[in-house]
Amino acid sequence: MALLVRTHYALAKESIRRNRTRSFLTCLGIGIGVASIILILSLMGSINNMITLQVKAMGADLVVVRPAKHTDAVESVVDGLTSANQYLTSNLTLEDARAIAGLSNVEASAPIAAGVATLSAEDRTISSASVIGTSMDLNRVQNLQLLNGTFLSQKVQNAAVVGKTLSLELFGTADEAVGKTFTLMDQKFIVVGMLEEMEDPINFSNVDFDSSMLVDAEYLAKIGGTFQVQQINVKAANTGVLASLSDEMKDFLKAEKVGDENFEVLYGDAISHPAGGLFTIVSGMLTVVASVSLIVGGIGVMNILLVSVAERTREIGIRKAVGASSFNILLQFMFEALILSLAGGMLGFILGYAFAFLVSVFTPFAPYIDWGIVIVTLSTSVAIGVVFGMYPAVKAARKNPIESLRYYR
Amino acid sequence: MSPADVIIDLKGVSKRYGVGDAESYALRDFDLTVKRGEFIMIMGPSGCGKTTLLNILGLLDKPSEGEYILNGQSIERASERKKARLRAKKIGVIFQDFNLIPHLSVLDNVTLPMVYAGYTKTHRELMADKVLDRFRLQEREYYMPYQLSGGQQQRVAIARSLVVDPEIILADEPTGNLDSRSSHVVMEELKEIHSEGNTIIMVTHNPALTSYATRVIHMLDGQIDTDIKTVDDDDLPQPVEIHFRKRKILKEVKAALSGKKSEDLDEEEQITEEEER
Numbered sequence: 001m002a003l004l005v006r007t008h009y010a011l012a013k014e015s016i017r018r019n020r021t022r023s024f025l026t027c028l029g030i031g032i033g034v035a036s037i038i039l040i041l042s043l044m045g046s047i048n049n050m051i052t053l054q055v056k057a058m059g060a061d062l063v064v065v066r067p068a069k070h071t072d073a074v075e076s077v078v079d080g081l082t083s084a085n086q087y088l089t090s091n092l093t094l095e096d097a098r099a100i101a102g103l104s105n106v107e108a109s110a111p112i113a114a115g116v117a118t119l120s121a122e123d124r125t126i127s128s129a130s131v132i133g134t135s136m137d138l139n140r141v142q143n144l145q146l147l148n149g150t151f152l153s154q155k156v157q158n159a160a161v162v163g164k165t166l167s168l169e170l171f172g173t174a175d176e177a178v179g180k181t182f183t184l185m186d187q188k189f190i191v192v193g194m195l196e197e198m199e200d201p202i203n204f205s206n207v208d209f210d211s212s213m214l215v216d217a218e219y220l221a222k223i224g225g226t227f228q229v230q231q232i233n234v235k236a237a238n239t240g241v242l243a244s245l246s247d248e249m250k251d252f253l254k255a256e257k258v259g260d261e262n263f264e265v266l267y268g269d270a271i272s273h274p275a276g277g278l279f280t281i282v283s284g285m286l287t288v289v290a291s292v293s294l295i296v297g298g299i300g301v302m303n304i305l306l307v308s309v310a311e312r313t314r315e316i317g318i319r320k321a322v323g324a325s326s327f328n329i330l331l332q333f334m335f336e337a338l339i340l341s342l343a344g345g346m347l348g349f350i351l352g353y354a355f356a357f358l359v360s361v362f363t364p365f366a367p368y369i370d371w372g373i374v375i376v377t378l379s380t381s382v383a384i385g386v387v388f389g390m391y392p393a394v395k396a397a398r399k400n401p402i403e404s405l406r407y408y409r
Numbered sequence: 410m411s412p413a414d415v416i417i418d419l420k421g422v423s424k425r426y427g428v429g430d431a432e433s434y435a436l437r438d439f440d441l442t443v444k445r446g447e448f449i450m451i452m453g454p455s456g457c458g459k460t461t462l463l464n465i466l467g468l469l470d471k472p473s474e475g476e477y478i479l480n481g482q483s484i485e486r487a488s489e490r491k492k493a494r495l496r497a498k499k500i501g502v503i504f505q506d507f508n509l510i511p512h513l514s515v516l517d518n519v520t521l522p523m524v525y526a527g528y529t530k531t532h533r534e535l536m537a538d539k540v541l542d543r544f545r546l547q548e549r550e551y552y553m554p555y556q557l558s559g560g561q562q563q564r565v566a567i568a569r570s571l572v573v574d575p576e577i578i579l580a581d582e583p584t585g586n587l588d589s590r591s592s593h594v595v596m597e598e599l600k601e602i603h604s605e606g607n608t609i610i611m612v613t614h615n616p617a618l619t620s621y622a623t624r625v626i627h628m629l630d631g632q633i634d635t636d637i638k639t640v641d642d643d644d645l646p647q648p649v650e651i652h653f654r655k656r657k658i659l660k661e662v663k664a665a666l667s668g669k670k671s672e673d674l675d676e677e678e679q680i681t682e683e684e685e686r
Contacts, residue, residue, distance in 0.1 A: 018512060318510055318521075320493070321467070321502050321504075322570075323494070323496040323498070323522050323526060324524075324525045325494070326489060327490065402469050405508065
């Protein structure tokens with residue numbers, strides 16, 4: 001058997017080498033399909049990885065409350081994709097945040113009420129800036145570094161902390177925004193602090209702090225801002241009380257939101273799946289699109305093998321006449337399909353990661369490599385080879401040797 | 410003549426094409442007994458069933474009716490796989506248009522049957538070497554078929570048919586595409602092979618070649634018209650026992666592979682080993 005495999009491997013390799021261009025193009029077809037899957041998997045993995053690391057770096061004492069409804073149905077995903085705020089369905093309120101802050105074992109807690117509003121400074125106006133209502137405890141919960149100035153405080157209600165990118169757009173300065181004023185909903189605000197540029201703008205709060213304006217949520221509500229609370233971040237007193245605190249919060253919210261229990265309380269690794277279902281469904285859809293190109297690649301393999309079988313009808317006849325069984329011929333072509341698709345898979349693996357690294361140069365993503373992805377790639381390539389190689393190989397094996405010998409090109 | 414010397418026995422073989430009104434017979438109730446060492450020439454007009462007969466003998470085609478006994482075994486119930494093995498090991502075929510694989514070198518073409526008979530690469534090349542040497546083609550080993558003349562190509566094809574040391578050689582007009590000089594060379598080769606005890610069944614249109622044969626069969630409409638033996642059965646070349654020769658070649662190959670010491674090995678065991686593989 002080993003000899004048989006080796007012989008047919010050599011035969012198939014020979015035939016592929018003879019038609020280099022054709023084989024390369026076929027491999028490329030498979031390669032592009034595999035590459036797009038690799039790219040998606042590696043970027044998704046990198047996002048998850050980034051948040052997991054972040055949660056870990058901040059200590060494992062975080063508890064997060066999020067609305068859960070958007071994970072329920074595809075409709076809400078469509079809502080999320082088509083509207084500016086994907087947390088439309090949130091029914092968490094500032095009262096909830098306040099109540100949770102009052103629980104024992106809570107060291108600090110901060111709501112994240114994100115919205116879009118018009119900001120106007122002396123000479124510039126930004127009509128759709130990201131404004132986040134939160135509390136002064138946010139920088140204890142989430143490790144925010146200040147470039148200069150101070151964070152929000154009890155003393156000044158209309159204080160604001162600005163991210164670097166937004167500061168540049170609004171005030172035209174990347175480091176001297178402290179002390180400047182701007183107008184939000186007809187109220188004057190004063191910038192008291194600037195945030196250090198974030199290394200990884202993707203985080204468990206699902207907020208890009210670099211291009212956001214942080215203001216006090218209570219004050220925002222007072223002046224008529226109707227931002228919804230999309231998340232409540234809680235820092236527990238210590239890791240030992242995480243489970244009981246989470247249960248306590250769940251009980252409290254359950255009692256509060258009878259009939260509309262649209263929330264989830266997460267801690268530990270569970271936090272690292274941002275926006276839960278939405279993320280999974282979007283990446284799932286991308287994967288489906290990528291596998292379409294993989295199927296197209298597979299059809300390419302089938303096509304090229306059918307051509308090869310037709311071209312080599314006479315050769316098949318000769319081989320059968322000198323003693324090849326149908327199984328031998330089947331193996332020969334199956335090996336050809338397998339080599340093509342495996343080579344394509346490897347090419348795709350390299351292409352996919354090359355592209356992922358390229359993306360990582362321009363974005364904060366770091367390509368994520370693990371054995372799971374390698375195994376997925378290899379097994380898809382093998383599956384494609386077997387599935388799309390079977391028909392041409394069977395066709396070749398079934399050829400009648402007498403008719404094949406009579407065949408002239 | 411003992412029954413063991415009968416290598417091929419066709420009993421009432423018919424080959425039918427088409428159904429109903431379109432029915433026609435390429436072979437009709439055909440009986441043929443071939444003894445080891447015969448050199449049979451089959452002649453006859455086009456469409457008399459010569460090629461069909463050769464295809465059936467070569468296990469490429471199945472008779473519609475009748476029985477085919479090869480080496481004392483009926484092949485009626487043999488599996489496709491078993492037939493392929495018989496083709497690879499027991500039967501050598503030579504065609505009118507050579508049928509070499511154009512993109513394989515002479516050496517690869519010659520080793521082709523051995524690939525399917527299950528020999529290792531070193532083994533294959535050593536044995537092919539010997540055969541090519543015999544046909545004075547050794548210096549052409551790495552030529553491609555299109556670089557050879559017709560006569561040389563046919564000699565490569567003959568080398569290919571002989572490389573696994575088959576018991577029967579089937580030739581379908583081997584000189585049909587050759588000029589008279591090349592024809593002569595090829596026929597001399599076949600004659601030599603025959604004199605070593607091989608059984609050759611050859612189809613031809615050229616009456617001048619019948620002088621090489623020990624038996625000439627004229628066919629007409631799928632049946633034997635005349636059947637003339639020019640050599641007495643007892644005078645057929647028999648001296649070389651096939652298994653003996655095979656053993657000898659194997660022994661030499663093994664010796665070449667291991668350097669020496671092949672005499673120490675049990676020859677009988679080598680054969681069975683090879684056969685099982």
